[in-house]
Amino acid sequence: xxxxxxxxxxxxxxxxxxxxxxxxxxxxxxxxxxxxxxxxxxxxxxxxxxxxxxxxxxxxxxxxxxxxxxxxxxxxxxxxxxxxxxxxxxxxxxxxxxxxxxxxxxxxxxxxxxxxxxxxxxxxxxxxxxxxxxxxxxxxxxxxxxxxxxxxxxxxxxxxxxxxxxxxxxxxxxxxxxxxxxxxxxxxxxxxxxxxxxxxxxxxxxxxxxxxxxxxxxxxxxxxxxxxxxxxxxxxxxxxxxxxxxxxxxxxxxxxxxxxxxxxxxxxxxxx
Numbered sequence: 001x002x003x004x005x006x007x008x009x010x011x012x013x014x015x016x017x018x019x020x021x022x023x024x025x026x027x028x029x030x031x032x033x034x035x036x037x038x039x040x041x042x043x044x045x046x047x048x049x050x051x052x053x054x055x056x057x058x059x060x061x062x063x064x065x066x067x068x069x070x071x072x073x074x075x076x077x078x079x080x081x082x083x084x085x086x087x088x089x090x091x092x093x094x095x096x097x098x099x100x101x102x103x104x105x106x107x108x109x110x111x112x113x114x115x116x117x118x119x120x121x122x123x124x125x126x127x128x129x130x131x132x133x134x135x136x137x138x139x140x141x142x143x144x145x146x147x148x149x150x151x152x153x154x155x156x157x158x159x160x161x162x163x164x165x166x167x168x169x170x171x172x173x174x175x176x177x178x179x180x181x182x183x184x185x186x187x188x189x190x191x192x193x194x195x196x197x198x199x200x201x202x203x204x205x206x207x208x209x210x211x212x213x214x215x216x217x218x219x220x221x222x223x224x225x226x227x228x229x230x231x232x233x234x235x236x237x238x239x240x241x242x243x244x245x246x247x248x249x250x251x252x253x254x255x256x257x258x259x260x261x262x263x264x265x266x267x268x269x270x271x272x
Contacts (some may be wrong), residue, residue, distance in 0.1 A: 001106075002026055003099045004083040006073040008066070009091025010036045010059070012043070015262035019095070019272070020047040026099055027051060027083060029076050030091075031069045034058040051076060062199040063136025066170070067191070070201070074183040078176070087173045092256040096225070096247040098271050105223075105252070106175055113217040114178040117168030117224075118206045125165030126156035128203050131196040140198070149198065166206040172222050173252065181215045182208060225251035240264055 003026045007013060010033035020028050027049050032038055034056040044050045053076055057069040070088065077083050085106055087095075095102075106113060130152045134145040174182065185208045194200040194207070209216050225246035227236045235256045238246070243265050246254045257265070266272060 001084040001103050002080075002082045003085045003087065003102060004029060004077040004080070005095075006070070006077055006086060006088045007031065007091055007093075008059075008069055008073070008088075009033070011091060012040045012259075013091035014043070014259045015094060015266060016050065016091075017044055017047060018263070018266050020044070020050050022270075022272070023099055024049055027077065027080060029053065029073050031073050032056060033069075060136050060138065060140065062140055062201070064191075064195050064197070064200050065136055066201040067186070067194065067204050070170075071183065071186055074179060074186075078180060078183060084176050085173065086176070086179045087253065088171050089253055090171070090255055092258075093171065093224075093253050094243070094255075094257045094262050094265060095253055095272055096243065096251055096269075102173070102252060105173075109175070109219075110217045111175060111177040112181065112215060113219065114172065114174045114182075114209065115219045115222050116172040116174075116205060116209060117222045118166055118209065118218065118220050119168060121165050121167040123165075124167050124199075124202075125161070125163060126153045127167075127198045127200070128165055128207065129156055129161060129163055132198050133196070135196045135198050152198070164210070165203075166210050167202050168206050168220075169222055169224060169226065170201040170205070171224050171226075171253070171255070172205070178216055181212075185212060185215070223250065223252040225249070225254040226256070237261075 005028045007030045016028050029051045031053045035058050055072050057065050059065045134140050134148050139145040194204050229236050237256050237258055243254050
């Protein structure tokens with residue numbers, strides 16, 4: 001069974017060249033942020049199973065532009081009928097297990113299987129509930145933007161609502177049926193609803209899955225190892241020891257990994 005690795009990045013993912021060479025039957029789809037010079041990916045041009053998307057999006061942190069870029073990856077990967085399993089990852093992610101082991105994880109699972117983190121987080125409900133004028137703009141992380149966000153949080157606290165604030169990591173693994181359903185349901189109303197929401201990449205697909213549970217065999221474990229330091233917005237960089245510990249714990253992918261540690265890890269783990 002072919003695997004498709006869907007990669008969102010804004011810096012060159014050098015380790016993808018090694019993975020693509022080792023796994024010629026699998027495909028690597030890369031969305032490179034429109035704000036970054038595409039010439040930096042020239043080192044991947046000799047790999048026929050690496051596909052650099054021409055329809056690039058300028059991504060703002062915590063904005064709907066992240067969803068648009070992700071949907072472009074879905075569309076490209078679904079266009080290849082041999083792709084059966086799909087793994088959404090960042091350019092700083094690295095697989096910890098082989099594609100054969102990933103195939104085994106999907107074995108005997110029903111069509112529509114989706115490994116996605118999904119939990120009810122009431123303190124983040126405001127993101128799903130209210131449109132924000134500063135969403136998907138450079139103002140979002142400014143002092144002005146943070147003040148608006150605090151006002152939205154206060155409104156959610158004061159005004160009663162039965163809305164559930166489903167939230168999870170944006171990184172997931174899915175079979176073909178699940179990804180096709182996610183793509184189909186992302187068009188139209190769902191996109192309109194989230195277009196001006198804050199940090200939709202942590203809520204968008206969770207919202208779809210919980211709204212249409214009959215279309216998915218949801219397994220609420222994305223098998224990703226990510227470590228945040230206290231309340232930081234960005235994950236820690238992982239050491240080689242961290243990667244091997246994550247591998248032993250059963251994780252499939254790890255984030256965030258420097259290019260140097262990714263290269264060293266793959267040098268030791270030659271079966272990945």
